[in-house]
Amino acid sequence: MLEHIQRNQQCPPERGLHLYEKYSDPPEFLAYRDFPERVAAAADFFREQGVGPGTRVLFPFETSTPVILAFLGLMEIGALPLSVKPLVMNTPREAYQEFLGRVARDFAAERVLEVPSLAPLDLPAPGLPLPPAGLRKPGARLRTPGDEELAFVQFSSGSTSFPKGVPVRQGALRANLEMITRTDGRTPEERVSSWLPLYHDMGLVGGMLSCFSIGCDLLLAEPVTFLFDARGWWEHMGRERAIGTVIPNFAVDYSLKLMQDLDPEDLAEMDLSTVRSIYLGSEPINLPNLGAFLDLMAPAGLRRDVFMPCYGMAEAVLLVASRPVGGEIRTVPSPSGLPSISVGRPMPEFTVRLRDEDGRPCAEGELGEIELSGGSLAAGYFDRGEPLGGADGFYATGDIGFLDDGELFVTGRISDRIKVGGQSYFAADFEQAVEQLPFVREGRSAVAQIGPDIIVLTEVDREAREDVEGSRAQIVDHLVHTVGVTVEAAHVHYLRPGQLPRTSSGKLQRRAIVRAYEQGELEGLTLTPGA
Known part of the structure; x- marks a missing residue:
């Protein structure tokens, strides 16, 4: 990752990180050509604080320029950020303090980055101040880490248990970033928008680091910016001529709900004709709402082939499968007879197989658990001795799906399966209905x-x-x-x-x-x- 940051020093002065507090206001701007000097200065500051290679730093990942530079500065040292959610609105302080303490204890964090949201809390390890604003190290050049070096630890969603730490190595990170940018075909001259949280794999890898890896403009905001102004975000996408983004299905449902009463004339003013690649993942896709949203946004020039249903997970860094840019969004009946949407073909770097409840390999059209090997898959969870995969190297994801014409269809989690009369349904089928x-x-x-x-x-x-x-x-x-x-x-x-x-x-x-x-x-x- 650091070699990409160094290479981007050759970018034009107007290209870089644009950080929005409100979509209606001018953003804070940090040029890519200034990143190496700022990152190197942050690294020197942390060294003066006693941070060295391998130091484990509990890292509540707020969306701000100082925190982003701190993340890259720790990577430059070879320290290890343990990327976790910060204290956000509506999170009970006591529950968050307990969460932070457990992560620090379970993963032997030596320091805690003192981000602003932690100010009212008792820290579970010695604090690490953020570098002062404006620090630079003129003429600095960033190093190129080896493939096996740990870049950071990200955490699984924790939908069925306490989040597990996933160690992300530099080589796996490079490989998955290449998969992402290869699939959507972006170029350094283009612009990508993101409001996903940086403590989540979709926001960190899919939203931010993918832009840093290729040197395209990143239009970044906090999640609350979208929640408070979904219409403003779509208007901003059109105004700034963004070509893409990465979002969960929730964003489509939420935008539809808030914008469904807009007049076609109002929608036409958005001009979303430049948008061509919206990665859509993280949760089951609501097909009726997706169709209704595309109908709604037709006057704005949003293409019907713009959405790229995809499948990924923290254990694989992020992307595993995706529909390519401009390809047909395929829907076929699942084995239960309900409509299911394709998430495209798996990336060729991965080997994907499906096995039924008795462990037998599934033929096309048969429902089974998705298992992965190869690609950018982690070898195991952080600080756990056992490998991620089984004896044959395949990782059982806990996701259920089927293959049709080589494309992957994900129907739900094993824990979400509902069996009626020998037929498998999933919780999302009922919830969306x-x-x-x-x-x-x-x-x-x-x-x-x-x-x-x-x-x-x-x-x-x-x-x-x-x-x-x-x-x-x-x-x-x-x-x-x-x-x-x-x-x-x-x-x-x-x-x-x-x-x-x-x-x-x-x-x-x-x-x-x-x-x-x-x-x-x-x-x-x-x-x-x-x-």
């Missing part, structure tokens, strides 16, 4: 199978809560018609806001949800109208 109903709040549903029962937990509007019997009947009827499965009305429960725990990347913590339900913490919410 439930959220099609106008009285159900989008993104606020969780479905699980407990024994023979399918349990639906969801947030609804006041009218639905006042007519519990009628609205439950609508949900049951809708699931029969869309998924083809009957759910008992008594197993449909309405939640109060904020009762569904999520990971740092926004995924449902399904085990925690099922545990809360079984322990009675979510019971009784729909037993009486208006409760």
Whole structure:
């Protein structure tokens, strides 16, 4: 990575990192040609603080220029950033302090980077100050790390357990960045926009480091900037002539909800004709919403082939499979008969196979667990002795899918599987169907199978809560018609806001949800109208 930063010193002076606090305001700008001197100065500052090669630094990755330079400065030393989420709004301080302490303890962190969000907390290890603003080391040249050197540790989403540390080596990072930029075909003269958090693999590798690796402009903002102004982000994409981005499916659903009442004339002013590659991953894709969003944005010039459904994971650095730029978005019936969307062919660097519940290899069209080997896959989790893969070197991902004409279709997680009459469905099939109903709040549903029962937990509007019997009947009827499965009305429960725990990347913590339900913490919410 550092050799890319050094090479970018030859970029034109106007090319670099553009950091937005609001899309309507001018960004903070740091030219790529200034990066080597700034990164080298940050490294010298950290050395003066006692940081050396291999020093483990707990790194709450805020989206700011000082923190980004600190990350690269630690890499220049050969220290090891343990990249974790910072303290963000709506996160209980006590829970975050416990999380930070556990990561520091489990992974023997020697220092903690003193980012602004940590100011009110007791640090679990000695603090490491951020380098003072404006530091430079004139004439500095950054080193080229070896392939086996650790670049940083990133963490899995933690949807089923406490996040696992994934060691990212420089060679694997280089390889996966090449896969990303090769697939979308970007050039140094183009611009990419991102608001994904930098503590998440999609934001760090797919959003930021992919731009640094090729020297194209990065238009960067915090996630809250998009959440507060989704329309402003799309307008900004058009105004700045961005060619692409990387987003989770949530961003499509959220944008559709907030922008669906805009007039075609307002949309036409956005001019999104330059956008050609939007990586779409992280979570199941809501096909009806994706189609509705493309219909909505047609007056803005957003191409119907712009979205690139993809599949990736922290264990592989990031990208494993993707539809190429401009290719057809393929949908075929899954083995359960429900529509499924292709995430493209696996990158040729990986070997992908699927095996059924009995461990037998799957033929095309058969549902099985996705297993990987080769490519940029990590050898094992950080500080754990056992290898990531089995005896034959294949890593069982826990994801279920099937192959069709060589393309990969991901249907869900093993832990999300719902079996009815010998047929496999997945929680997302039910959740997306439930959220099609106008009285159900989008993104606020969780479905699980407990024994023979399918349990639906969801947030609804006041009218639905006042007519519990009628609205439950609508949900049951809708699931029969869309998924083809009957759910008992008594197993449909309405939640109060904020009762569904999520990971740092926004995924449902399904085990925690099922545990809360079984322990009675979510019971009784729909037993009486208006409760």
